[in-house]
Amino acid sequence: MRDPAERAGITGMAAVSVLGRGAQAQLAGGLGGAAGFAPVRRFDVDRRRVRVAATLPDAGSLGDELAGVVREACEQAGLTPARRAATPLLLAVHGHPAAGRMSEKDSSVPTAAGFAAELATSTGLGGVAGVYTCACVSGSSAVADAAALMRLGQADRVVVAAGYLVEPDQFALFDAGRALATDGAARPFSAGRGGLLLGDAVSAVVLEAGARDPRAEVVGWGRAGDGYHTVRPDPGGAGLARAITAALRRAGVLPAEVGYVNANASGAEGDAAEAAALHRALGAAAATVPVSSTKSVHGHGLEGSGLLELIVTALAIQAGKLPVNAGYLGGDPACALDVIVGAPREAASPYALSLNAAFGGANTALLVRAAA
Amino acid sequence: MTTAELPVLAEVEWPRGTEPPAVPGFVVSSFSPLVAELARRCLTERHGGAPAPAEVGARTGVLLVTASGDAQSAAHVAYAVDTGARVGPLLFFQSVPNSVAGHVATRWGLGGPVLCVSPVGPDGEARATGLARARLLIDDGDADEVLVVCVEQAVEQAAEQAAEQAAGQQTGDGPTGSAFLVSRGESR
Numbered sequence: 001m002r003d004p005a006e007r008a009g010i011t012g013m014a015a016v017s018v019l020g021r022g023a024q025a026q027l028a029g030g031l032g033g034a035a036g037f038a039p040v041r042r043f044d045v046d047r048r049r050v051r052v053a054a055t056l057p058d059a060g061s062l063g064d065e066l067a068g069v070v071r072e073a074c075e076q077a078g079l080t081p082a083r084r085a086a087t088p089l090l091l092a093v094h095g096h097p098a099a100g101r102m103s104e105k106d107s108s109v110p111t112a113a114g115f116a117a118e119l120a121t122s123t124g125l126g127g128v129a130g131v132y133t134c135a136c137v138s139g140s141s142a143v144a145d146a147a148a149l150m151r152l153g154q155a156d157r158v159v160v161a162a163g164y165l166v167e168p169d170q171f172a173l174f175d176a177g178r179a180l181a182t183d184g185a186a187r188p189f190s191a192g193r194g195g196l197l198l199g200d201a202v203s204a205v206v207l208e209a210g211a212r213d214p215r216a217e218v219v220g221w222g223r224a225g226d227g228y229h230t231v232r233p234d235p236g237g238a239g240l241a242r243a244i245t246a247a248l249r250r251a252g253v254l255p256a257e258v259g260y261v262n263a264n265a266s267g268a269e270g271d272a273a274e275a276a277a278l279h280r281a282l283g284a285a286a287a288t289v290p291v292s293s294t295k296s297v298h299g300h301g302l303e304g305s306g307l308l309e310l311i312v313t314a315l316a317i318q319a320g321k322l323p324v325n326a327g328y329l330g331g332d333p334a335c336a337l338d339v340i341v342g343a344p345r346e347a348a349s350p351y352a353l354s355l356n357a358a359f360g361g362a363n364t365a366l367l368v369r370a371a372a
Numbered sequence: 373m374t375t376a377e378l379p380v381l382a383e384v385e386w387p388r389g390t391e392p393p394a395v396p397g398f399v400v401s402s403f404s405p406l407v408a409e410l411a412r413r414c415l416t417e418r419h420g421g422a423p424a425p426a427e428v429g430a431r432t433g434v435l436l437v438t439a440s441g442d443a444q445s446a447a448h449v450a451y452a453v454d455t456g457a458r459v460g461p462l463l464f465f466q467s468v469p470n471s472v473a474g475h476v477a478t479r480w481g482l483g484g485p486v487l488c489v490s491p492v493g494p495d496g497e498a499r500a501t502g503l504a505r506a507r508l509l510i511d512d513g514d515a516d517e518v519l520v521v522c523v524e525q526a527v528e529q530a531a532e533q534a535a536e537q538a539a540g541q542q543t544g545d546g547p548t549g550s551a552f553l554v555s556r557g558e559s560r
Contacts (some may be wrong), residue, residue, distance in 0.1 A: 011548070046446060047456060065486050070444075094468070097394035100450035113490040113491060113492055113496060115490070129492065131489055134468070134469070135470045148511075152508075176464050178461070179464065215396065225434065225477050227482050228478055229478055230475045231471055303538050322429075358470050358486075359468050360477070360486045362486035362487070
């Protein structure tokens, strides 16, 4: 077991979303509070009920965008080619981008692990240590595992990458499931919210155990399941609350010390379950901790969401400024939280939670601390 | 990553070439039904029947290991999108492997972590990946027991299968799979 002081330090981070290219663009977009939803031009949406998403107009392929953020994060962390070659990749994706469209003519099976191996090779990393295909907790689960490996002394440095670019198949599925908002905006925790909207989310971080000068640290993490329903969250928030409690316990941080929550809330009915989880886990502090969901500006990046949101959260708590919850029309009694609306807030604590939840009742909580 | 043996409390193999029973709410593909059936057989070996005892179930995780994922559903959706056919709403709910993992967790009262991963490592062996990830969850303290379900679908002809399914034809070889339940045991 490693010395608790040697936490998983974030020494490099890079991201791409509708908010722009580069990690700082994500923070600027979150603080600006202008939602990036617009009509989809990337593929045909004529047959869809909803036709908007948060897409970056000049986005390349998922493989190219992932390679770009991995290289940028590694450069930021100052990793030499030799160090890169000794650093494994943990990747969070839905699957191989070609999955579902191969034919008898194709010579190899397009798997997520194969896609990860190609990414590791093209970016000079030392192989693949994990591939996460667990929907909207994929990126955050990868970070939790990375932090766990470091705590247990089984890894010194890893690169975690996660990516989703809005594409026709998932768009069609979310549209068919009537999960998308019909009024052009995602409104987390708000009265009158009508669903989520999809968005591009491609990002990478370098995590190093006991880094001397990290940009932020992952000091706590937790994962727990609802055991309640195939796809709907437990309205009582029990699973997510256990994930939050586990993250705080690992860090030795009290609920009242948490200065910001970047919530999983997407603008769907299930946002109320997250509010219940926060009250369950944080007690009285749940009513006063500033909360926002940056999905309100960059959309829901599915497998890419957890890592992008961790980056926004880490940069925000480091800058001491907390992102706005866009699209908010007014309070919902079922979501009795201190939601950040209108303008960014000043951070009162160096600790922030980034929460994620997914189909299957999967929940994760990541606790980050701003670098001293 | 440590791969030392964990106590295996139950283990089942799927007989190759057979189809699992259907599960209400899951359509088109044998992937989710096979996960559910493997989980049922494995957990029945451990607990006798659903649900698991509350104190054990609360700290039991569900870990799905698959390289192919639900290839039949993915091909079905891709075919529908490419041909302008209707995409049924039930497909949304099975669009990620988490859903059937949640189905298992709900039926058996499991409150540990829910994870879906691809096999990695030199030989890409699902059992080794499952053991390593389960061990990490247990050693890290988020679970005392982990149900590991490994399932693969033949994907070589998934697109053709989708077209055949659309034409009402029976398709494809059966899926393959196994499941095992590992425990913290006395190893900590």
